[in-house]
Amino acid sequence: MDQILSLAANNLLSPIILSFALGVAAALARSDLSVPEAAAKALSIYLLFAIGFKGGVSVSAHGIDAKLGFSLIAGIFLSAALPIIAFALLNVMTGLSRLDAAAVAAHYGSISIVTFVAATSVLESSGIASEGYMVAVAAAMEAPAILSALWLISRGGDGRRMDRDLWREILLNGSIVLLVGSFFIGWATGEDGLAEISSFIVAPFKGVLCLFLLDMGLVAGRGLRGGGGVLRPGVLAFGLVMPVIGSGFGLIAGLLLGLSTGGVALMMVLSASASYIAVPAAMRVALPEANPSIYLTLSLGVTFPFNLTLGIPLYIAVASALTGA
Amino acid sequence: MKTHKAKRVEITIEAIMQSRLTDALIGAGVTGFTVLPVLGGTGRSGTWVRAGEIGRASGMVQVICIIRPERLDSLLKAAFAVVEKHIGVVSIVDCEVLRAERF
Numbered sequence: 001m002d003q004i005l006s007l008a009a010n011n012l013l014s015p016i017i018l019s020f021a022l023g024v025a026a027a028l029a030r031s032d033l034s035v036p037e038a039a040a041k042a043l044s045i046y047l048l049f050a051i052g053f054k055g056g057v058s059v060s061a062h063g064i065d066a067k068l069g070f071s072l073i074a075g076i077f078l079s080a081a082l083p084i085i086a087f088a089l090l091n092v093m094t095g096l097s098r099l100d101a102a103a104v105a106a107h108y109g110s111i112s113i114v115t116f117v118a119a120t121s122v123l124e125s126s127g128i129a130s131e132g133y134m135v136a137v138a139a140a141m142e143a144p145a146i147l148s149a150l151w152l153i154s155r156g157g158d159g160r161r162m163d164r165d166l167w168r169e170i171l172l173n174g175s176i177v178l179l180v181g182s183f184f185i186g187w188a189t190g191e192d193g194l195a196e197i198s199s200f201i202v203a204p205f206k207g208v209l210c211l212f213l214l215d216m217g218l219v220a221g222r223g224l225r226g227g228g229g230v231l232r233p234g235v236l237a238f239g240l241v242m243p244v245i246g247s248g249f250g251l252i253a254g255l256l257l258g259l260s261t262g263g264v265a266l267m268m269v270l271s272a273s274a275s276y277i278a279v280p281a282a283m284r285v286a287l288p289e290a291n292p293s294i295y296l297t298l299s300l301g302v303t304f305p306f307n308l309t310l311g312i313p314l315y316i317a318v319a320s321a322l323t324g325a
Numbered sequence: 326m327k328t329h330k331a332k333r334v335e336i337t338i339e340a341i342m343q344s345r346l347t348d349a350l351i352g353a354g355v356t357g358f359t360v361l362p363v364l365g366g367t368g369r370s371g372t373w374v375r376a377g378e379i380g381r382a383s384g385m386v387q388v389i390c391i392i393r394p395e396r397l398d399s400l401l402k403a404a405f406a407v408v409e410k411h412i413g414v415v416s417i418v419d420c421e422v423l424r425a426e427r428f
Contacts, residue, residue: 037375165344165345169341222374226372226373281341282343283410284339284342285341285342285345288410288411288412289410292412
């Protein structure tokens with residue numbers, strides 16, 4: 001318990017979390033602080049490239065083993081299964097319609113890449129190693145949840161079709177292409193490649209992450225201000241309970257796979273996080289009748305801050321305790 | 326100067342649906358349109374501002390199309406098939422253009 005509290009305290013007082021808190025506070029106070037749209041886009045491109053590249057370098061250094069394949073399979077399975085659990089939980093805890101519940105459930109099977117980036121940063125700061133290929137697992141977990149949500153809807157007799165454009169948008173969305181592409185570049189060029197650009201992608205990483213999370217805080221704060229009305233107590237409770245349940249499944253998967261402490265923690269983070277980029281866009285196309293203010297406010301305004309502040313230290317502490325680190 | 330009557334169709338729609346809408350318009354024989362960014366707004370689905378978007382899920386764009394009056398029906402049928410279930414507004418206003426052969 002002391003370890004969890006200590007990690008949580010350190011995490012809460014890190015520049016990353018305080019930058020996020022500043023953004024939330026500024027938005028709630030109706031400050032005119034904003035990060036220009038193009039700058040925010042550039043920051044996210046930088047972070048995705050850096051995290052993908054470093055993951056690829058790590059794989060090139062440590063080699064590929066069967067765990068990589070099994071981890072990918074486990075990630076895909078978790079992404080497909082978690083929406084079904086979330087859907088059942090939403091039916092019990094909230095009065096959401098079937099459509100809204102399925103749309104929300106899809107978000108909780110998919111992942112938040114920013115939460116993943118923040119968790120890897122905390123792990124690095126704590127000196128805890130993790131498998132570089134977890135980046136690939138993150139990419140693999142983006143899409144299966146969307147199919148599960150559509151299946152949940154089709155079971156109610158309301159069949160939805162995934163058209164070719166939607167498939168392309170999901171599988172080739174910019175974040176996935178950049179993450180997977182930079183992963184392969186890092187894998188191909190290895191330590192030598194990293195040495196060439198480390199002054200760009202290693203040293204400034206945390207500073208850029210702070211600015212990006214400042215923007216995310218502003219977005220989350222605006223979402224809470226504008227969409228807070230849709231968060232009835234049951235819905236709000238779901239946004240806090242589901243990540244803990246999801247992390248439990250991630251923990252089991254990580255332990256069964258025999259991942260390192262950092263790898264288990266990242267599997268928990270991926271299973272606990274909720275998407276707010278790929279899945280909302282897919283839901284707008286596939287389930288346009290579902291209310292976007294519910295799923296966007298929940299994933300971005302409730303679950304994302306929870307994971308960032310309390311979830312990550314909790315998951316790392318549990319992973320450390322159960323892997324004997 | 327001689328002017329010609331035309332219809333200006335303004336469709337404000339979710340950014341994620343933009344390519345589907347413009348494909349439908351082209352399929353309906355529309356030869357030209359303009360896509361404009363939308364800075365923000367408020368409606369039945371809540372308030373949003375472009376500066377606060379991190380994905381394309383809740384952003385909006387406006388597609389403007391000027392056509393001859395007799396082609397309005399086919400355009401609206403094609404557009405409606407795309408926008409029917411989505412957030413947005415479709416409005417039609419009368420206008421006049423200088424070079425009728427271009428529409």
